[in-house]
Amino acid sequence: MKNNCYVARSTAIAARPLGDEMMVMSATDSTLFTLNEVASVIWQAADGVTPLDQIVATKICTQYDIALEPALKDAEALVEDLAAHGILLLSDTPLPQAGTSRGVTS
Amino acid sequence: MTAVTESCGVVVQIGGLPIRLRCSDRNFVHQIEERYAGFLSSSNDAAFDFEIELAAPGTESRDEDVRVNWDSGQWLMQRGDFRAEWNPANARGRIQQTSNPYSLDSVLRIVHTLLLARKGGFLLHASSAIRNGRAFLFSGVSGAGKTTMARLAPPDAALLTDEISYVIRRENSYHAVGTPFYGELARPGENLEAPIEALYLLAKGPENKIEPINGTAAVRGLLENVLFFARDPEFVKLVFDSACDFVNRVPVRRLTFVPDASVWELIV
Numbered sequence: 001m002k003n004n005c006y007v008a009r010s011t012a013i014a015a016r017p018l019g020d021e022m023m024v025m026s027a028t029d030s031t032l033f034t035l036n037e038v039a040s041v042i043w044q045a046a047d048g049v050t051p052l053d054q055i056v057a058t059k060i061c062t063q064y065d066i067a068l069e070p071a072l073k074d075a076e077a078l079v080e081d082l083a084a085h086g087i088l089l090l091s092d093t094p095l096p097q098a099g100t101s102r103g104v105t106s
Numbered sequence: 107m108t109a110v111t112e113s114c115g116v117v118v119q120i121g122g123l124p125i126r127l128r129c130s131d132r133n134f135v136h137q138i139e140e141r142y143a144g145f146l147s148s149s150n151d152a153a154f155d156f157e158i159e160l161a162a163p164g165t166e167s168r169d170e171d172v173r174v175n176w177d178s179g180q181w182l183m184q185r186g187d188f189r190a191e192w193n194p195a196n197a198r199g200r201i202q203q204t205s206n207p208y209s210l211d212s213v214l215r216i217v218h219t220l221l222l223a224r225k226g227g228f229l230l231h232a233s234s235a236i237r238n239g240r241a242f243l244f245s246g247v248s249g250a251g252k253t254t255m256a257r258l259a260p261p262d263a264a265l266l267t268d269e270i271s272y273v274i275r276r277e278n279s280y281h282a283v284g285t286p287f288y289g290e291l292a293r294p295g296e297n298l299e300a301p302i303e304a305l306y307l308l309a310k311g312p313e314n315k316i317e318p319i320n321g322t323a324a325v326r327g328l329l330e331n332v333l334f335f336a337r338d339p340e341f342v343k344l345v346f347d348s349a350c351d352f353v354n355r356v357p358v359r360r361l362t363f364v365p366d367a368s369v370w371e372l373i374v
Contacts (some may be wrong), residue, residue: 014343016350017264018321025329025346032329068365 007079008095009046013087048095119147121156121283126152141207142286145299153274156199174335185215216335223344226275229333234266234282235259240303241282242373243271245331250308253290258367267295306361314369317360324358
Protein backbone atom coordinates (compact mmCIF):
# COMPACT_ATOMS: atom_id res chain seq x y z
CA MET A 1 0.00 0.00 0.00
CA LYS A 2 1.22 3.50 -0.80
CA ASN A 3 2.38 5.83 1.93
CA ASN A 4 -0.53 8.22 1.59
CA CYS A 5 -3.70 6.24 1.83
CA TYR A 6 -7.00 7.99 2.41
CA VAL A 7 -10.07 6.07 3.44
CA ALA A 8 -13.72 7.08 3.31
CA ARG A 9 -16.95 5.31 4.05
CA SER A 10 -19.04 4.47 1.03
CA THR A 11 -22.36 6.29 0.85
CA ALA A 12 -24.05 3.09 -0.35
CA ILE A 13 -24.12 1.60 3.12
CA ALA A 14 -26.04 1.78 6.34
CA ALA A 15 -24.13 1.50 9.61
CA ARG A 16 -24.92 1.48 13.27
CA PRO A 17 -22.87 1.01 16.44
CA LEU A 18 -24.06 -1.83 18.66
CA GLY A 19 -22.09 -2.09 21.88
CA ASP A 20 -18.38 -2.04 21.05
CA GLU A 21 -19.01 -3.27 17.52
CA MET A 22 -20.20 -1.62 14.35
CA MET A 23 -22.68 -3.25 12.04
CA VAL A 24 -22.45 -2.24 8.41
CA MET A 25 -24.82 -3.24 5.64
CA SER A 26 -24.22 -2.79 1.97
CA ALA A 27 -27.24 -1.02 0.52
CA THR A 28 -26.54 -2.47 -2.89
CA ASP A 29 -26.50 -6.18 -2.09
CA SER A 30 -27.63 -6.26 1.57
CA THR A 31 -24.43 -7.98 2.71
CA LEU A 32 -23.81 -7.56 6.44
CA PHE A 33 -20.46 -6.86 8.08
CA THR A 34 -19.61 -6.78 11.75
CA LEU A 35 -16.61 -4.66 12.73
CA ASN A 36 -14.88 -5.31 16.02
CA GLU A 37 -13.92 -2.52 18.38
CA VAL A 38 -10.62 -1.61 16.68
CA ALA A 39 -12.06 -1.87 13.17
CA SER A 40 -14.94 0.34 14.32
CA VAL A 41 -12.51 3.04 15.40
CA ILE A 42 -10.89 3.05 11.96
CA TRP A 43 -14.29 2.98 10.29
CA GLN A 44 -15.54 5.97 12.21
CA ALA A 45 -12.33 7.91 11.56
CA ALA A 46 -12.48 7.23 7.81
CA ASP A 47 -13.41 10.78 6.82
CA GLY A 48 -11.64 10.78 3.45
CA VAL A 49 -9.17 13.48 4.43
CA THR A 50 -7.15 11.96 7.28
CA PRO A 51 -4.41 9.59 6.05
CA LEU A 52 -4.68 6.03 7.31
CA ASP A 53 -1.31 6.10 9.03
CA GLN A 54 -2.42 9.18 10.97
CA ILE A 55 -5.67 7.47 11.98
CA VAL A 56 -3.74 4.45 13.19
CA ALA A 57 -1.17 6.56 15.05
CA THR A 58 -3.68 8.79 16.81
CA LYS A 59 -6.68 6.51 17.27
CA ILE A 60 -5.22 3.01 17.56
CA CYS A 61 -1.63 3.10 18.83
CA THR A 62 -2.34 5.50 21.68
CA GLN A 63 -5.62 3.92 22.74
CA TYR A 64 -4.54 0.28 22.51
CA ASP A 65 -0.82 0.59 23.33
CA ILE A 66 0.41 -1.02 20.14
CA ALA A 67 3.37 -0.16 17.90
CA LEU A 68 2.66 1.72 14.68
CA GLU A 69 4.15 -0.78 12.24
CA PRO A 70 2.09 -3.88 13.13
CA ALA A 71 -1.00 -1.78 13.75
CA LEU A 72 -0.68 -0.14 10.35
CA LYS A 73 -0.15 -3.49 8.67
CA ASP A 74 -3.37 -4.83 10.22
CA ALA A 75 -5.23 -1.65 9.35
CA GLU A 76 -4.13 -1.83 5.73
CA ALA A 77 -5.38 -5.40 5.48
CA LEU A 78 -8.69 -4.37 7.01
CA VAL A 79 -9.34 -1.39 4.74
CA GLU A 80 -8.37 -3.36 1.65
CA ASP A 81 -10.83 -6.06 2.64
CA LEU A 82 -13.62 -3.57 3.26
CA ALA A 83 -12.82 -1.76 0.03
CA ALA A 84 -13.03 -5.07 -1.86
CA HIS A 85 -16.60 -5.36 -0.57
CA GLY A 86 -17.41 -1.83 -1.67
CA ILE A 87 -18.21 -0.42 1.75
CA LEU A 88 -15.02 1.65 2.06
CA LEU A 89 -13.29 3.82 -0.52
CA LEU A 90 -9.50 3.99 -0.84
CA SER A 91 -7.45 6.64 -2.59
CA ASP A 92 -3.94 8.03 -2.65
CA THR A 93 -5.44 11.51 -2.67
CA PRO A 94 -7.97 12.98 -0.21
CA LEU A 95 -11.65 12.16 -0.70
CA PRO A 96 -13.33 15.17 0.91
CA GLN A 97 -16.72 14.69 -0.78
CA ALA A 98 -16.94 11.08 0.32
CA GLY A 99 -15.91 12.02 3.82
CA THR A 100 -18.67 14.56 4.24
CA SER A 101 -21.34 12.15 3.05
CA ARG A 102 -21.52 9.90 6.05
CA GLY A 103 -24.25 7.49 5.16
CA VAL A 104 -24.28 6.50 8.79
CA THR A 105 -27.47 6.13 10.74
CA SER A 106 -27.58 6.55 14.43
CA MET B 107 -69.85 1.52 -28.38
CA THR B 108 -67.58 0.09 -25.75
CA ALA B 109 -68.99 -2.30 -23.23
CA VAL B 110 -68.15 -1.21 -19.72
CA THR B 111 -67.73 -3.89 -17.11
CA GLU B 112 -68.24 -2.53 -13.66
CA SER B 113 -65.85 -3.93 -11.11
CA CYS B 114 -66.84 -4.66 -7.56
CA GLY B 115 -64.48 -4.60 -4.67
CA VAL B 116 -63.67 -5.23 -1.06
CA VAL B 117 -61.47 -3.43 1.43
CA VAL B 118 -58.82 -5.62 3.09
CA GLN B 119 -57.33 -4.06 6.20
CA ILE B 120 -54.08 -5.50 7.55
CA GLY B 121 -52.11 -3.66 10.20
CA GLY B 122 -54.74 -0.93 10.20
CA LEU B 123 -54.12 -0.12 6.55
CA PRO B 124 -57.20 -0.41 4.33
CA ILE B 125 -56.55 -1.46 0.72
CA ARG B 126 -59.43 -1.67 -1.74
CA LEU B 127 -59.26 -4.55 -4.22
CA ARG B 128 -61.49 -4.32 -7.26
CA CYS B 129 -62.15 -6.92 -9.90
CA SER B 130 -64.78 -7.36 -12.57
CA ASP B 131 -64.97 -11.08 -11.83
CA ARG B 132 -67.46 -11.44 -8.98
CA ASN B 133 -66.39 -15.00 -8.30
CA PHE B 134 -62.85 -13.84 -7.66
CA VAL B 135 -64.05 -11.05 -5.40
CA HIS B 136 -65.97 -13.67 -3.47
CA GLN B 137 -62.75 -15.70 -3.18
CA ILE B 138 -61.02 -12.62 -1.76
CA GLU B 139 -63.83 -12.13 0.75
CA GLU B 140 -63.46 -15.72 1.94
CA ARG B 141 -59.68 -15.66 1.96
CA TYR B 142 -59.43 -12.44 4.00
CA ALA B 143 -62.64 -12.86 5.99
CA GLY B 144 -61.19 -11.72 9.31
CA PHE B 145 -59.51 -8.71 7.73
CA LEU B 146 -62.31 -7.06 5.74
CA SER B 147 -63.30 -3.49 6.47
CA SER B 148 -66.86 -2.30 6.14
CA SER B 149 -65.64 1.25 5.59
CA ASN B 150 -65.65 2.70 2.09
CA ASP B 151 -62.46 4.56 2.84
CA ALA B 152 -59.24 3.00 1.64
CA ALA B 153 -55.67 4.25 1.60
CA PHE B 154 -54.95 2.53 -1.72
CA ASP B 155 -56.98 1.13 -4.60
CA PHE B 156 -55.88 -1.84 -6.70
CA GLU B 157 -57.68 -2.99 -9.84
CA ILE B 158 -57.21 -6.70 -10.49
CA GLU B 159 -57.24 -8.05 -14.03
CA LEU B 160 -57.45 -11.79 -14.29
CA ALA B 161 -55.38 -13.57 -16.92
CA ALA B 162 -56.27 -16.90 -18.44
CA PRO B 163 -55.24 -19.95 -16.40
CA GLY B 164 -52.11 -21.68 -17.64
CA THR B 165 -50.32 -18.47 -18.53
CA GLU B 166 -48.44 -18.30 -15.26
CA SER B 167 -45.05 -19.63 -14.21
CA ARG B 168 -44.13 -19.97 -10.55
CA ASP B 169 -40.45 -20.45 -11.26
CA GLU B 170 -39.51 -16.80 -11.59
CA ASP B 171 -38.09 -14.92 -8.64
CA VAL B 172 -39.93 -11.88 -7.33
CA ARG B 173 -38.68 -8.62 -8.78
CA VAL B 174 -39.58 -5.28 -7.24
CA ASN B 175 -38.31 -2.08 -8.82
CA TRP B 176 -39.04 1.61 -8.57
CA ASP B 177 -39.47 3.04 -12.05
CA SER B 178 -40.93 6.33 -13.29
CA GLY B 179 -42.76 7.14 -10.08
CA GLN B 180 -44.24 3.74 -9.40
CA TRP B 181 -43.37 0.36 -8.00
CA LEU B 182 -43.27 -2.54 -10.41
CA MET B 183 -43.71 -5.97 -8.87
CA GLN B 184 -43.57 -9.15 -10.85
CA ARG B 185 -43.18 -12.86 -10.66
CA GLY B 186 -44.19 -15.63 -13.02
CA ASP B 187 -47.78 -15.58 -11.78
CA PHE B 188 -48.41 -11.83 -11.43
CA ARG B 189 -47.42 -8.40 -12.61
CA ALA B 190 -48.41 -5.36 -10.57
CA GLU B 191 -47.90 -1.62 -10.73
CA TRP B 192 -48.47 0.69 -7.83
CA ASN B 193 -48.23 4.46 -7.75
CA PRO B 194 -48.05 5.61 -4.11
CA ALA B 195 -48.58 9.24 -5.15
CA ASN B 196 -52.06 8.71 -6.55
CA ALA B 197 -52.70 5.70 -4.29
CA ARG B 198 -53.66 3.47 -7.21
CA GLY B 199 -52.37 0.22 -8.53
CA ARG B 200 -53.10 -2.53 -11.01
CA ILE B 201 -52.55 -6.25 -10.64
CA GLN B 202 -52.53 -8.70 -13.51
CA GLN B 203 -52.70 -12.28 -12.29
CA THR B 204 -54.48 -15.57 -12.69
CA SER B 205 -57.30 -16.42 -10.32
CA ASN B 206 -54.87 -18.06 -7.91
CA PRO B 207 -55.45 -16.17 -4.63
CA TYR B 208 -51.86 -16.78 -3.52
CA SER B 209 -50.69 -14.41 -6.24
CA LEU B 210 -52.72 -11.65 -4.63
CA ASP B 211 -51.32 -12.70 -1.26
CA SER B 212 -47.81 -12.16 -2.61
CA VAL B 213 -48.62 -8.72 -3.97
CA LEU B 214 -50.14 -7.67 -0.65
CA ARG B 215 -47.06 -8.89 1.20
CA ILE B 216 -44.80 -6.82 -1.05
CA VAL B 217 -46.97 -3.72 -0.72
CA HIS B 218 -46.94 -4.02 3.05
CA THR B 219 -43.16 -4.47 3.19
CA LEU B 220 -42.78 -1.23 1.25
CA LEU B 221 -45.27 0.64 3.40
CA LEU B 222 -43.89 -0.72 6.67
CA ALA B 223 -40.33 0.23 5.77
CA ARG B 224 -41.35 3.90 5.81
CA LYS B 225 -42.99 3.46 9.20
CA GLY B 226 -40.14 1.67 10.93
CA GLY B 227 -41.71 -1.77 10.66
CA PHE B 228 -41.27 -4.94 8.65
CA LEU B 229 -42.71 -8.34 7.82
CA LEU B 230 -40.85 -11.21 9.42
CA HIS B 231 -40.70 -14.92 8.65
CA ALA B 232 -42.14 -15.81 12.04
CA SER B 233 -45.14 -17.25 13.73
CA SER B 234 -46.55 -15.12 16.49
CA ALA B 235 -49.11 -15.27 19.24
CA ILE B 236 -50.50 -13.11 22.01
CA ARG B 237 -50.43 -14.43 25.54
CA ASN B 238 -51.39 -12.39 28.61
CA GLY B 239 -51.62 -9.27 26.48
CA ARG B 240 -48.07 -9.56 25.10
CA ALA B 241 -46.97 -10.80 21.69
CA PHE B 242 -44.26 -13.44 21.21
CA LEU B 243 -42.55 -14.00 17.86
CA PHE B 244 -40.93 -17.27 16.74
CA SER B 245 -38.69 -16.74 13.76
CA GLY B 246 -36.63 -18.96 11.51
CA VAL B 247 -36.17 -20.28 8.04
CA SER B 248 -38.45 -22.90 6.55
CA GLY B 249 -38.37 -26.00 8.75
CA ALA B 250 -37.15 -24.15 11.85
CA GLY B 251 -40.42 -24.75 13.67
CA LYS B 252 -42.63 -21.69 13.09
CA THR B 253 -45.75 -23.70 12.32
CA THR B 254 -44.86 -26.26 15.00
CA MET B 255 -44.83 -23.52 17.63
CA ALA B 256 -48.21 -22.32 16.36
CA ARG B 257 -49.67 -25.82 16.48
CA LEU B 258 -48.39 -26.35 20.02
CA ALA B 259 -49.77 -23.04 21.33
CA PRO B 260 -51.96 -23.42 24.43
CA PRO B 261 -55.66 -22.46 24.35
CA ASP B 262 -55.01 -19.12 26.06
CA ALA B 263 -52.71 -17.97 23.23
CA ALA B 264 -54.24 -16.03 20.34
CA LEU B 265 -52.47 -16.96 17.12
CA LEU B 266 -51.48 -14.00 14.93
CA THR B 267 -49.90 -16.06 12.13
CA ASP B 268 -47.92 -19.24 11.62
CA GLU B 269 -45.83 -17.81 8.80
CA ILE B 270 -45.50 -14.03 8.33
CA SER B 271 -45.52 -11.71 11.32
CA TYR B 272 -46.42 -8.07 10.94
CA VAL B 273 -44.18 -5.86 13.05
CA ILE B 274 -45.05 -2.21 13.36
CA ARG B 275 -43.55 0.57 15.43
CA ARG B 276 -45.92 2.42 17.75
CA GLU B 277 -44.12 5.41 19.26
CA ASN B 278 -41.39 3.87 21.42
CA SER B 279 -42.36 0.21 21.18
CA TYR B 280 -42.94 -2.49 18.63
CA HIS B 281 -46.24 -4.26 18.18
CA ALA B 282 -47.20 -7.47 16.40
CA VAL B 283 -50.38 -7.49 14.36
CA GLY B 284 -52.34 -10.48 13.12
CA THR B 285 -52.17 -11.28 9.42
CA PRO B 286 -54.10 -13.45 6.99
CA PHE B 287 -50.77 -14.74 5.67
CA TYR B 288 -50.43 -18.36 6.66
CA GLY B 289 -48.13 -21.30 6.08
CA GLU B 290 -48.59 -25.00 6.64
CA LEU B 291 -51.26 -24.37 9.25
CA ALA B 292 -53.54 -23.13 6.44
CA ARG B 293 -55.41 -20.88 8.84
CA PRO B 294 -55.28 -17.07 8.97
CA GLY B 295 -54.28 -15.38 12.18
CA GLU B 296 -56.56 -13.44 14.47
CA ASN B 297 -56.90 -9.75 13.68
CA LEU B 298 -55.40 -8.56 16.95
CA GLU B 299 -52.46 -6.43 18.06
CA ALA B 300 -50.19 -6.41 21.10
CA PRO B 301 -46.78 -5.05 22.16
CA ILE B 302 -43.97 -7.48 21.47
CA GLU B 303 -42.51 -9.09 24.58
CA ALA B 304 -39.71 -11.01 22.85
CA LEU B 305 -38.43 -12.35 19.56
CA TYR B 306 -37.27 -15.97 19.64
CA LEU B 307 -34.98 -17.34 16.95
CA LEU B 308 -35.89 -21.00 16.66
CA ALA B 309 -33.68 -24.06 16.81
CA LYS B 310 -34.74 -27.63 17.42
CA GLY B 311 -32.75 -29.53 20.04
CA PRO B 312 -32.79 -32.22 22.72
CA GLU B 313 -34.17 -29.94 25.43
CA ASN B 314 -36.04 -26.71 25.89
CA LYS B 315 -33.84 -23.74 26.67
CA ILE B 316 -33.67 -20.01 26.13
CA GLU B 317 -30.45 -18.06 25.62
CA PRO B 318 -30.12 -14.31 25.13
CA ILE B 319 -28.74 -12.99 21.85
CA ASN B 320 -27.26 -9.53 21.90
CA GLY B 321 -26.03 -6.82 19.60
CA THR B 322 -24.82 -7.68 16.16
CA ALA B 323 -25.80 -11.35 16.42
CA ALA B 324 -29.37 -10.31 17.17
CA VAL B 325 -29.48 -7.90 14.23
CA ARG B 326 -28.00 -10.52 11.94
CA GLY B 327 -30.48 -13.15 13.12
CA LEU B 328 -33.37 -10.75 12.66
CA LEU B 329 -32.35 -9.50 9.22
CA GLU B 330 -31.93 -13.07 7.97
CA ASN B 331 -35.67 -13.47 8.45
CA VAL B 332 -37.03 -10.09 7.37
CA LEU B 333 -39.04 -10.15 4.16
CA PHE B 334 -37.76 -7.56 1.81
CA PHE B 335 -38.02 -7.59 -1.93
CA ALA B 336 -37.02 -4.15 -3.18
CA ARG B 337 -33.33 -3.83 -4.02
CA ASP B 338 -33.54 -0.11 -3.51
CA PRO B 339 -30.65 1.32 -1.45
CA GLU B 340 -32.88 3.76 0.40
CA PHE B 341 -35.22 0.99 1.49
CA VAL B 342 -32.37 -1.32 2.45
CA LYS B 343 -31.15 1.42 4.79
CA LEU B 344 -34.62 1.89 6.26
CA VAL B 345 -34.99 -1.82 7.01
CA PHE B 346 -31.49 -2.03 8.45
CA ASP B 347 -32.18 0.92 10.72
CA SER B 348 -35.48 -0.59 11.86
CA ALA B 349 -33.76 -3.90 12.65
CA CYS B 350 -31.11 -2.16 14.75
CA ASP B 351 -33.73 -0.13 16.58
CA PHE B 352 -35.85 -3.24 17.15
CA VAL B 353 -33.05 -5.18 18.89
CA ASN B 354 -32.39 -2.18 21.11
CA ARG B 355 -35.99 -2.25 22.31
CA VAL B 356 -37.08 -5.89 22.17
CA PRO B 357 -35.24 -8.84 23.74
CA VAL B 358 -33.98 -11.30 21.12
CA ARG B 359 -33.40 -14.86 22.33
CA ARG B 360 -32.46 -18.25 20.97
CA LEU B 361 -35.21 -20.77 21.69
CA THR B 362 -34.01 -24.33 21.40
CA PHE B 363 -36.96 -26.63 21.78
CA VAL B 364 -38.29 -30.14 21.74
CA PRO B 365 -41.38 -30.17 19.52
CA ASP B 366 -43.98 -30.81 22.19
CA ALA B 367 -46.29 -28.62 24.23
CA SER B 368 -43.78 -28.28 27.10
CA VAL B 369 -41.93 -25.55 25.20
CA TRP B 370 -44.80 -23.16 25.86
CA GLU B 371 -44.13 -23.41 29.60
CA LEU B 372 -41.14 -21.14 28.90
CA ILE B 373 -43.19 -18.58 26.96
CA VAL B 374 -44.74 -16.39 29.60
